[in-house]
Amino acid sequence: MAFKSEELAKAYWRDNISLVLKLLAVWFIVSYGFGIILVDWLNQFTFFGFKLGFWFAQQGSIISFVILIFIYVKRMAALDNKYEVHED
């Protein structure tokens, strides 16, 4: 057992899941939300010459995906350190 107690193991996993769910919520909103479901409504706004919904579908979602993964990497490293389950 890498954790000092059962509670710590549970807390680590809970924090992990909550981080992943938050990031996946953003992942869903920028792609399925802005790029598909709300695309027509967003298209009334213009963003650097693009219709906003169209921009999210072809550019914005992808840029957001990259940022999401790096936030995850950073936050998970902090979490691993906090619970002392990081690799050497």
Add this chain to the structure above:
Amino acid sequence: MDIQTLTFIIVGATFALYIAIAIWSRAGSTSDFYVASGGVHPVMNGMATAADWMSAASFISMAGIIAFAGYDGSVYLMGWTGGYVLLALCLAPYLRKFGKFTVPDFIGDRYYSQTARTIAVICAILISFTYIAGQMRGVGVVFSRFLEVEIATGVYIGAVIVFFYTVLGGMKGITYTQVAQYCVLAFAYLVPAIFISFQMTGHILPQTGFGATIADGVSGEGQYLLARLDGLSEELGLAAYTSGLKSKIDVFAITCALMVGTAGLPHVIVRFFTVPKVRDARRSAGWALVFISVVYLTAPSIAGFAKVNLINTVNGPDMAGVEYDAAPDWVKNWEQTGLIKWEDKNNDGKMFYAGDERNEMTVDRDIMVLANPEIANLPAWVVALVAAGGVAAALSTSAGLLLVISTSVSHDLLKRTLTPNITDKQELLWARVAAAVAIALSTWFGINPPGFVAQVVAFAFGLAAASFFPAIILGIFYKRMNSTGAIAGMLVGVVFTLAYIIYFKFVNPAANTADNWLFGISPEGIGTIGMILNFIVSYVVHKLTGDAPQDTQDLVESIRYPKGSGAASSH
């Protein structure tokens, strides 16, 4: 120098580089061969993953598909990148901690079942093989145009090269070769895009250029490029570029199937076994997406520019059509390959492109990227560079897929299932034999393509989405999930998805319309429903048959935190 000589030189130089790398990084052990002994730096691994991921289809066809589909093409952009978020957050770190070579390894061990392992092996081989046949064809197409050889000769040349560095180098050789291939293909993709963006809008960055206004001296000057595209589309009876035709639910389902399918593709997942640490697996997925985005953010701009350029060239500045005799060389060059056709329906000697009965042009979407530099009158070396990029994309993906096939046969099928007593050396030999056989078979498919090569891509993603993804997610996040549930789920998911695609693509293609589709979802997006079915069936069957044994639950517990991860091993 003419285009052909330059193509010989540039493609030849890149080949020499790939082979040199393969010889320098020869694999000595099964661990080298399968996962490069887990010693690849995450940025390097990210780059290799990106090259592995971006196939001839991404490089050659994607921008063309978007050019003709407009907004609807977004499904590929979001689908083929969004999967990496799932990979990074939900799969890669845990599979790396688990520390085995292959996806069937995980399925077999996690579900303590040879049946589960065998199903996984069959799915892995099926998915990879579907994919690779198209790749070899891609190599053939690129060569036949630029080296002016028969498609078959092009396929043979490609096969020999791939054989060399897959069979010799294994994962180690492939990884470093793919790093080189990524550089070639990204450079080849960006250079023409930057040139064209600057020509048409004065923007250096194609990503902002295609939202900008058209530069002076280009027809439509002062208008926003996308507004002009929408205007032209309306005038010519095509669907508006920024809205699209597909129904919302279908766009949703296809995007989802591609995302989940991406996260479940064995040749992508296996990349995350090659890094030293769990933390590196997470970073590696991030870097992979950075490198993929370089190309994927450029593709829609190439699509927009190419479409405007095509309409301008064919219809002329006054939208009255251009005399065929005055057509630029590229129209005639590509006409010889049969990928552009002109039929003078109204006998006025002028070409005209439109979405209705006025149309006289048939333009294959695959040529948009390859012909783009010629359309924009770029120097010959750029044209040659694009050829080298297309070949790099096709070769890197074929190599990654071949590795999955050879690993599945030698490791999952022979070592773990049929003949567990073979030595490391014999296993390595079998891996090489399997790779050679797979190359021979895919060469044959590349030369004699079954008519359905283009259509079967839907299989690969649908299958991966409906089989592996739920089994792996449940395996990690739901530790009580048992083998019966997982097997039942995979079988139902795969059979349903296969049946749906086969019915609409092969048995009754005439019925392949939105009215007949389940919930209005096309065969391309049906993997989403297959995945949902898989989850439901797994859960219900698990509830009826009881929890997984305690030692399995402990195993799952142990892959949830990074501490104590070692290099990937076979046992």
